[in-house]
Amino acid sequence: MSSLRSHDRELITQHSALITMLSDVERAEIEEELLHYPDKQAGCVEALKVVQRHRGWVSDESLKSVAALLGMTSEELDSVATFYNLIFRKPVGRHVIFLCDSISCWVCGYDIMRKGLQNRLGISMGETTPDGRFTLLPIVCLGACDRAPTMMVDDDLHEDLTTEKVDRVLEQYP
Amino acid sequence: MERPLTHNIKPRAEPLWLAEYEKAGGYESVRKALRTMTPEEVQKLVTESTLRGRGGAGFPTGKKWSFVPMGADAPRPKYLVVNADEMEPGTFKDRLLLEGDPHQMIESMIVSAYAIQADVGYIFLRMEYGIAAARLRKAIKEARAKGYLGRNLLGSDFSFEIYLHTSAGRYICGEETALLNALEGKRAIPRAKPPFPQVVGLWGKPTIVQNVETLCNIPHIITHGVEWYRRLSRGKDGGTKIYGVSGNVKRPGAWELPMGTSIRELLEEHAGGMKDGFAFRGLLPGGASTAMLVEEHLDLPMDFESIPQGGSRMGTGTMIVLDDHTCPVGFAQNLEHFFAQESCGWCTPCWEGLSWTERILQSLEDGQGRMDEIDVLTMHTKLLAPGRTFCALAPGAMDPLQSLLKYCRADFERHIHEKRCPWRDEPNGADGARTWPVSSSMIVPTR
Amino acid sequence: MAGIIVDDRPYQVDERENLLQACLSLGFNLPYFCWHPALGSVGACRQCAVKQFRNEQDRQGHLVMACMTPAADGTRISIEDPEAKTFRASVIEWMMANHPHDCPVCDEGGECHLQDMTVMTGHAYRRFRFNKRTFRNQDLGPFITHEMNRCIQCYRCVRLYRDYAGGRDFDAFGSRNHVYFGRHEDGTLENEFSGNLVEVCPTGVFDDKTLMPHYTRKWDLQTAPSVCAHCSLGCNTIAGERYGTLRRILNRYHNEVNGYFLCDRGRFGYGFVNSEERIRRPKSRPSRDGQTIPIDKDMILRELGPLLADKPSRIIGIGSPRASLESNFALRELVGPERFSLGLSVRDAGLNSIILDILRRGPAPSASIHDVEQADAVLILGEDLINTAPRLALAVRQSARQQPMEIVDKLGIPRWHDAAVREAAHARFGPLFIAAPYSSWFADIATETYHAAPDDLARLGFVVAHELDQAAPTASTVNPTIGSLAKRIAAVLGQAERPLVISGTACKSEAVIQSAANVAWALCKTGTPAKLCYCLPESNSLGLAMLGGKSLEEAFSIVKNGAADTVLILENDLYRRADALSGDAFLKTASKVIILDTLEHDTTAKADVLLPAGTFAESDGTLVNNEGRAQRFYQVFPAEADIQESWRWIRDLAVASGHPAQPNMTAWNTLDDVVLALSEAIPVFRRLAEAAPPEKFRMIGQKIPRQTHRFTGRTSMHAPLLMHEPKPVKDPDSPLAFSMEGYLGQPPSPLITHYWAPGWNSVQALNKFQSEVGGPLRQENPGVRLIESFGKRTVTYFTDAPKPFQALDHGWLILPWYQIFGTDELSARASAMAERIPGPTLMLHPEDAATLRFKAGERTELMLGNRSHRVPVKLDAAVPRGTAALTIVSDFTDAVLPAWSPLIRVAEP
Ligand SMILES: Cc1cc2nc3c(=O)[nH]c(=O)nc-3n(C[C@H](O)[C@H](O)[C@H](O)COP(=O)(O)O)c2cc1C
Ligand code: SF4
Ligand code: FES
Numbered sequence A: 001m002s003s004l005r006s007h008d009r010e011l012i013t014q015h016s017a018l019i020t021m022l023s024d025v026e027r028a029e030i031e032e033e034l035l036h037y038p039d040k041q042a043g044c045v046e047a048l049k050v051v052q053r054h055r056g057w058v059s060d061e062s063l064k065s066v067a068a069l070l071g072m073t074s075e076e077l078d079s080v081a082t083f084y085n086l087i088f089r090k091p092v093g094r095h096v097i098f099l100c101d102s103i104s105c106w107v108c109g110y111d112i113m114r115k116g117l118q119n120r121l122g123i124s125m126g127e128t129t130p131d132g133r134f135t136l137l138p139i140v141c142l143g144a145c146d147r148a149p150t151m152m153v154d155d156d157l158h159e160d161l162t163t164e165k166v167d168r169v170l171e172q173y174p
Numbered sequence B: 001m002e003r004p005l006t007h008n009i010k011p012r013a014e015p016l017w018l019a020e021y022e023k024a025g026g027y028e029s030v031r032k033a034l035r036t037m038t039p040e041e042v043q044k045l046v047t048e049s050t051l052r053g054r055g056g057a058g059f060p061t062g063k064k065w066s067f068v069p070m071g072a073d074a075p076r077p078k079y080l081v082v083n084a085d086e087m088e089p090g091t092f093k094d095r096l097l098l099e100g101d102p103h104q105m106i107e108s109m110i111v112s113a114y115a116i117q118a119d120v121g122y123i124f125l126r127m128e129y130g131i132a133a134a135r136l137r138k139a140i141k142e143a144r145a146k147g148y149l150g151r152n153l154l155g156s157d158f159s160f161e162i163y164l165h166t167s168a169g170r171y172i173c174g175e176e177t178a179l180l181n182a183l184e185g186k187r188a189i190p191r192a193k194p195p196f197p198q199v200v201g202l203w204g205k206p207t208i209v210q211n212v213e214t215l216c217n218i219p220h221i222i223t224h225g226v227e228w229y230r231r232l233s234r235g236k237d238g239g240t241k242i243y244g245v246s247g248n249v250k251r252p253g254a255w256e257l258p259m260g261t262s263i264r265e266l267l268e269e270h271a272g273g274m275k276d277g278f279a280f281r282g283l284l285p286g287g288a289s290t291a292m293l294v295e296e297h298l299d300l301p302m303d304f305e306s307i308p309q310g311g312s313r314m315g316t317g318t319m320i321v322l323d324d325h326t327c328p329v330g331f332a333q334n335l336e337h338f339f340a341q342e343s344c345g346w347c348t349p350c351w352e353g354l355s356w357t358e359r360i361l362q363s364l365e366d367g368q369g370r371m372d373e374i375d376v377l378t379m380h381t382k383l384l385a386p387g388r389t390f391c392a393l394a395p396g397a398m399d400p401l402q403s404l405l406k407y408c409r410a411d412f413e414r415h416i417h418e419k420r421c422p423w424r425d426e427p428n429g430a431d432g433a434r435t436w437p438v439s440s441s442m443i444v445p446t447r
Numbered sequence C: 001m002a003g004i005i006v007d008d009r010p011y012q013v014d015e016r017e018n019l020l021q022a023c024l025s026l027g028f029n030l031p032y033f034c035w036h037p038a039l040g041s042v043g044a045c046r047q048c049a050v051k052q053f054r055n056e057q058d059r060q061g062h063l064v065m066a067c068m069t070p071a072a073d074g075t076r077i078s079i080e081d082p083e084a085k086t087f088r089a090s091v092i093e094w095m096m097a098n099h100p101h102d103c104p105v106c107d108e109g110g111e112c113h114l115q116d117m118t119v120m121t122g123h124a125y126r127r128f129r130f131n132k133r134t135f136r137n138q139d140l141g142p143f144i145t146h147e148m149n150r151c152i153q154c155y156r157c158v159r160l161y162r163d164y165a166g167g168r169d170f171d172a173f174g175s176r177n178h179v180y181f182g183r184h185e186d187g188t189l190e191n192e193f194s195g196n197l198v199e200v201c202p203t204g205v206f207d208d209k210t211l212m213p214h215y216t217r218k219w220d221l222q223t224a225p226s227v228c229a230h231c232s233l234g235c236n237t238i239a240g241e242r243y244g245t246l247r248r249i250l251n252r253y254h255n256e257v258n259g260y261f262l263c264d265r266g267r268f269g270y271g272f273v274n275s276e277e278r279i280r281r282p283k284s285r286p287s288r289d290g291q292t293i294p295i296d297k298d299m300i301l302r303e304l305g306p307l308l309a310d311k312p313s314r315i316i317g318i319g320s321p322r323a324s325l326e327s328n329f330a331l332r333e334l335v336g337p338e339r340f341s342l343g344l345s346v347r348d349a350g351l352n353s354i355i356l357d358i359l360r361r362g363p364a365p366s367a368s369i370h371d372v373e374q375a376d377a378v379l380i381l382g383e384d385l386i387n388t389a390p391r392l393a394l395a396v397r398q399s400a401r402q403q404p405m406e407i408v409d410k411l412g413i414p415r416w417h418d419a420a421v422r423e424a425a426h427a428r429f430g431p432l433f434i435a436a437p438y439s440s441w442f443a444d445i446a447t448e449t450y451h452a453a454p455d456d457l458a459r460l461g462f463v464v465a466h467e468l469d470q471a472a473p474t475a476s477t478v479n480p481t482i483g484s485l486a487k488r489i490a491a492v493l494g495q496a497e498r499p500l501v502i503s504g505t506a507c508k509s510e511a512v513i514q515s516a517a518n519v520a521w522a523l524c525k526t527g528t529p530a531k532l533c534y535c536l537p538e539s540n541s542l543g544l545a546m547l548g549g550k551s552l553e554e555a556f557s558i559v560k561n562g563a564a565d566t567v568l569i570l571e572n573d574l575y576r577r578a579d580a581l582s583g584d585a586f587l588k589t590a591s592k593v594i595i596l597d598t599l600e601h602d603t604t605a606k607a608d609v610l611l612p613a614g615t616f617a618e619s620d621g622t623l624v625n626n627e628g629r630a631q632r633f634y635q636v637f638p639a640e641a642d643i644q645e646s647w648r649w650i651r652d653l654a655v656a657s658g659h660p661a662q663p664n665m666t667a668w669n670t671l672d673d674v675v676l677a678l679s680e681a682i683p684v685f686r687r688l689a690e691a692a693p694p695e696k697f698r699m700i701g702q703k704i705p706r707q708t709h710r711f712t713g714r715t716s717m718h719a720p721l722l723m724h725e726p727k728p729v730k731d732p733d734s735p736l737a738f739s740m741e742g743y744l745g746q747p748p749s750p751l752i753t754h755y756w757a758p759g760w761n762s763v764q765a766l767n768k769f770q771s772e773v774g775g776p777l778r779q780e781n782p783g784v785r786l787i788e789s790f791g792k793r794t795v796t797y798f799t800d801a802p803k804p805f806q807a808l809d810h811g812w813l814i815l816p817w818y819q820i821f822g823t824d825e826l827s828a829r830a831s832a833m834a835e836r837i838p839g840p841t842l843m844l845h846p847e848d849a850a851t852l853r854f855k856a857g858e859r860t861e862l863m864l865g866n867r868s869h870r871v872p873v874k875l876d877a878a879v880p881r882g883t884a885a886l887t888i889v890s891d892f893t894d895a896v897l898p899a900w901s902p903l904i905r906v907a908e909p
Helices: A006-019 A024-034 A040-055 A060-070 A074-081 A103-107 A110-121 A163-171 B018-023 B028-036 B039-048 B061-066 B094-100 B102-116 B130-145 B176-183 B212-231 B263-270 B328-342 B348-365 B371-383 B393-407 B409-418 C019-025 C082-098 C113-121 C156-164 C196-200 C209-214 C264-274 C297-310 C325-335 C346-361 C369-374 C390-399 C404-410 C418-425 C441-445 C454-468 C480-495 C510-525 C541-547 C552-560 C580-589 C646-657 C663-667 C671-681 C763-769 C831-836 C846-851
Strands: A095-100 A134-139 A151-153 A156-158 B079-084 B120-125 B161-166 B207-211 B240-246 B253-258 B280-284 B318-323 C002-006 C009-013 C049-053 C062-065 C076-078 C171-173 C180-182 C222-227 C236-242 C245-251 C315-318 C377-381 C432-436 C448-451 C499-504 C531-535 C566-570 C592-597 C609-612 C621-624 C629-633 C812-817 C842-844 C859-864 C867-875 C883-887 C899-901 C904-906
Touching: A006 A060, A024 A040, A024 A060, A040 A060, A040 A074, A040 B161, A060 A074, A074 C171, A095 A110, A103 A110, A103 B318, A103 B328, A110 A134, A110 A163, A151 A163, A156 A163, A156 B130, B018 B102, B018 B130, B028 B102, B028 B212, B039 B061, B039 B102, B039 B212, B061 B207, B079 B102, B079 B176, B079 B212, B094 B102, B094 B130, B094 B212, B102 B120, B102 B130, B102 B207, B102 B212, B120 B130, B120 B176, B130 B161, B176 B207, B207 B212, B240 B263, B253 B263, B263 B280, B263 B318, B280 B393, B328 B348, B328 B393, B328 B409, B348 B371, B348 B393, B348 B409, B348 C082, B371 B393, B371 B409, B371 C082, B393 B409, C002 C019, C009 C019, C049 C082, C062 C082, C082 C113, C113 C763, C156 C171, C156 C196, C156 C390, C156 C418, C196 C245, C209 C245, C209 C264, C222 C629, C236 C264, C245 C264, C264 C390, C264 C831, C297 C609, C297 C646, C315 C325, C315 C552, C325 C541, C325 C566, C325 C621, C325 C646, C325 C663, C325 C671, C346 C510, C346 C531, C346 C541, C346 C552, C369 C390, C369 C499, C369 C531, C377 C390, C377 C454, C377 C480, C377 C510, C390 C441, C390 C499, C404 C418, C432 C454, C448 C480, C454 C480, C454 C510, C480 C499, C480 C510, C499 C510, C510 C531, C541 C621, C552 C580, C566 C646, C592 C646, C646 C663, C663 C671, C812 C842, C812 C859, C842 C846, C846 C867, C859 C899
Parallel strands: A095 A134, B079 B120, B079 B207, B120 B161, B240 B318, C002 C076, C315 C566, C377 C432, C377 C499, C432 C448, C499 C531, C566 C592, C592 C609, C812 C883, C842 C867
Antiparallel strands: A095 A151, A151 A156, B240 B253, B280 B318, C002 C009, C049 C062, C049 C076, C171 C180, C222 C236, C236 C245, C621 C629, C812 C899, C842 C883, C859 C867, C859 C904
16 A cells, blocks of 8 residues: 555545445455465455456446555556456456357357357357346357367357357356 | 377376375376475476477477576576467367376476476466366375475475466467466566566566467476477377377367377378268368368478478377368358457457458358459458468467468358358358447447 | 668667667657657557568568667668558558548647658558447546547556556556546546546547636647646646636646646646736725725835835745745845845745755755656655655656666566566556655555654654664654664665655655755765755745845844834735734735736635736746755746736836845846846855846747747737737846747747647657757756755764654644645646646545544544634544644645644534
8 A cells, every 4th residue: 555645544534434435255265365375465366257257247336445455546456357358347247258250169169159159049259148147258269179169158168169059058057 | 009198198087196196106206206306407308308289389498498587696586387278260170188087187287396406386277177277186185195296306305386377268368478477467468579588487486388288298398308209299299199080080089199290190090081961171170270281281291390281280290180071161260350350459450350350250250242352352361471460369360361261262152142142041140249248338349 | 789771771779669769769650659759658649660571681571660669770660661551551441430520610620640650651542431439438436538539549648647647547458459448437537647638539539628617729739838737746737828817737848747647636727827816007096995996006116116116124025835936036136135025934944955955065966857767766754755755656667667676677578578578567666665644556566655743754854864874863762663663774775876855745744855855965085976855835935045035024123123124025825924913914914915916716815915926927037946956937928917927016116216225126127027037146156147048049030939830820810900910028037939920949948938840730849949859958958957956975963863752642743744735826726627626625544533433524623723623523543643734725734743742522512
């Protein structure tokens, strides 16, 4: 905190208020990650992911809270957050479908999968279904090129996709 | 045929946990190294083994280690980092090792750390590898409980800790210096070399970054010796290699085979040849950033020495096959889309050049290509050469494009003459920019 | 030196440089963006590519980035190589792909580095035919505009703002070709050096917002070398005018002083020159309670002449630390040294003269800002630099990088390799000890901070000095905390190679100033070449101290005793110097109060006669900065009608009075005459004339134009009134002309009116004016140091360490808390500043507040100089117990501070 502008000590109070906006569980998980590094900033991506795991995405408010906890400014943290593809700074659906659009999957039928998903969900890439159930996103190579086409729903990898299989898979995610 | 790296790995099965792993000879190398060898002796062994990095560049591992300051007045702590970012499209070998045999990873790290006297190890894992993360966590916990990690390992005066870092999705994190910035919680922009990470690395301290597969070789070299190791290979560089084939082949997959196995053997024997109805047009031998090889190159052995004879690189050793049902321009567009999206935004030729390239390819696919823009593409393949961009991402992006322009020029021209993609009935309508839900209240894309 | 070969010709260059710097120093036109002489190399833009050859046989060569390649002996390169040229043109082509073609309406147009580099590389035709990316812009506050679409992602802005200036509310967001430079959300950029973005950004992303309401192209500006009027550091500036109003301030490079950067007060505080509250005509006030009425210049002189002639011994002259040496000297000549007052209280004048005395006595020489950057261990005693001498704070940030450089050097990393340097030094900072009553954000890099009342700070200084040299007196009853802190400080300073002690007048404490001298002297005595840097309150505080004169109290009592009744006040608001009661009494007693000034203020409200003086922009003169460097500022534009330099008014008064006492004065026609008289009259000013070339100086028989080469904007300025161009106004005081005509080459450094060279229209043209890029200007740097302490002399320590500070039960010691925005009298009246000036506040330790049952935000009543004030209270644990810090803004001055006052909570709804 030393580098906060000292004539704005209220900021510090504000900051403590911000920190308490994180749940105890979130804070504990973040503190746990911080043990792995010699300085707090190094844990910032992990910290953002902790929040994202609990809240689905990282709102401005959460971002500020995490920044306060790590002694970073919101600029510093958002600068990192917006660099990475998988830190969501906008709300996403209950489940996120990551459809691999990299070369092997593309060669093996990505386009068919994409069209299938878009039709079934009625949304384009990057969008969320009106009921908030799914967000559809492209993702880079999932490292399962021998089982292309592939997609990941939340944390689960699904391989050797066919349009029918995609339909079946989606049913597992209410 | 010996398969030291994948010996313990059974498809779709749980990996060996500590007790079984030890029973199968696990952690032998740690005992041997810590009890009977000096760090210098381990380094020497690795140098003599002719092991070369499996992350893409093929740099001799022993040589890399030799730059690390050793001795009492070397800066501390020193770090060992495993590059498990594996985001190169078409590459699926490290996941296999991480999920299939997590203890092998830990063991590899311990002996390697001992060799360079590293104090802390990080596994830099891409976020999407959730299963690998869980298994590694469990393995680390087991190893720590058994005294393979922590203070004074096996009663020696060597101490070592391992932490798992999971990233948040960014191909450039795999570039070893960008990876260091990522680990420090910064934007993953590559660093200028020199100074090399071996001297000024993580938090300014000496650091070795090594690919997963590379490290997994080390315990076996220590346990079985250099002679044995070199004999595993059919070529000049020692050991086995995990090769992979993806695309429209009969049996896509990954196999641990002697280094120097020929492309033809991989393609025809192990992958079973092309799927019925598909004809072979070419392949990227080692991931998305390697130049395409064609029929005439099929008899080249897949190793660091031979593939360059065909004008390409061995890269990660996992190849992607281009078939006759696939549009080569679309193929290029897909690759350049990836690279343009994954550019870190640091150096001009890359952040703008790649995006321009991608958009030209897209317009070709949309039937709006222009002949003079083929020249612009060619210009980019020449301008974005190593040394001219800040890191190897952009040159890597140009390798496949350059070769596609060379071998499939007629296909590019057909797109222009026919004002459409001959492989498609409709414009492919690929989404231009990847629409990530990143904070973009200030970044308003126009397309 | 290293021998390198560029396009087959041999050259000698400095091997510590990179090839880009070396080539630019050799005069080659090699384009670049991300590199900056003060920020170093990072190799991001790839614009500076050249062909390097391994040896004579190598005909193939390979491209390298010049900025990332050492200028090692034997290096062979080609700039002209076709492949290199093509690559450089391509880099521009890439940058231009998304860059708007809005040059005609772009604020940067005509002084744009991107335009220059585009022309330089020869890229001309657009092949990119796709949509451009667009961004939303942010409101970054009153100083800086934001136009992100123009961005070329060179990363200079973040490197300046964050790495160099320590700002943390600005960063790069996103990635690929979508990198966004700004804040997390709209809001004022907090950093005090944000204005440098304007010059560091090579395009029009960040521009001077204060210029926008009266925007003018660079080529339509009339510009002159100037010196910042807003603190004692004397940063060099270039001030620009059009149509009689001052339009903007740019940095003027001075290797020893401000280098490449200014603070935001210096850059954006110029607006007072154009203020509605300017005194533009002579005025007289027929009745003391009435209004002033404008009066003809000759008439007022005719009226005042006899008054001054009749009773020369009954006049008292009151000088000013914000007026030029020449004006002060003129006043002193007019009234005589005996009746010349410095316009400062005994206390304030005393503080300045102690500093002068210390700097003169030596052995520790005064440090320039450049010296401060080079210091490898720093002790700050009693100053809150970011507020009292902002540019110095920026320099101290760089000094903190000196010790870590040892690691960098050991690793063989060249110092220009900025990214690598920062990685190797990884968050290490060299020793910096800050001992001050309160802290600012700038303490983030401090090794240790100590907050205490002024007496205790002085005591710390004494103890440190004693630790270094047992012969130096120590303080009595030192508590162990101070004792061990002093030991640590002494140990670090004693081991440093270039230690530095910074202090000044902010605590209003002689003892603090003296203790700082003791520390530096003890270092010198024990063989460490320490330097001393004192911050003074105003732009000419030290010059005035050199001139010498009576205190304000003495002036007051002379009038009170009836020994004088006419008062001539030079550019001074006495209510900022003395308590209101004595000020009132003085002005009331005097029978005639004549004031020469630029802006109306509390004192002018009581004047009988007001004479319009020129601001820095309308006059020439010399200021002596805190290190004792005399620097000349030049008139930027002819003043309107009756406004003229104060010294000219005084000369006119002398002439009107037929002045018998000083016949010489009536013969003063030019500034040179005054300078000559001053340098003859007072020995310390012996070398004053060396500060700048005399009026007679010509380049090939020509004057140096203040206007850029012929452009229609200026030639047609008067067209609606008169078809032919009016004759330029003559400048009798300097070799500069109010004209487009004159010498077009490079003038001597004090006379540089703007940076321009063929092909270089932006501020980057500065490269062409330096003897080597990043080094001193060609032909020595402007200005002359008037005090140099030579050699090692015997040290006579100050002996009076104060007693420990004792808090009182019911009184608080109110200390002045200076503000970068708001404290300085002139800049506070620039409209652009309004938003940045904080409201009056009293800062209190939370525990003290608790005893008083105060909550933050409540108001307190306090008594200062017999007047009661109400101010809101803020809490800050860094404020020493028993003291309180009062912001010196709006009506509050430091005239009677520090002072004890009770604090009474004001019950308010
Ligand atoms: C853009 C880019 C991405 C890379 N991604 C990876 C990666 O995901 N995994 C990896 O091991 N190496 C990757 N590399 C190579 C590494 O920079 C580095 O050479 C490697 O980790 C060194 O390990 P090795 O010597 O064991 O191969 C990448 C390189 C570049 C330029
Ligand atoms: S080539 Fe340049 S912009 Fe591209 S990833 Fe590397 S450093 Fe970043
Ligand atoms: S100036 Fe050399 S790369 Fe930017």
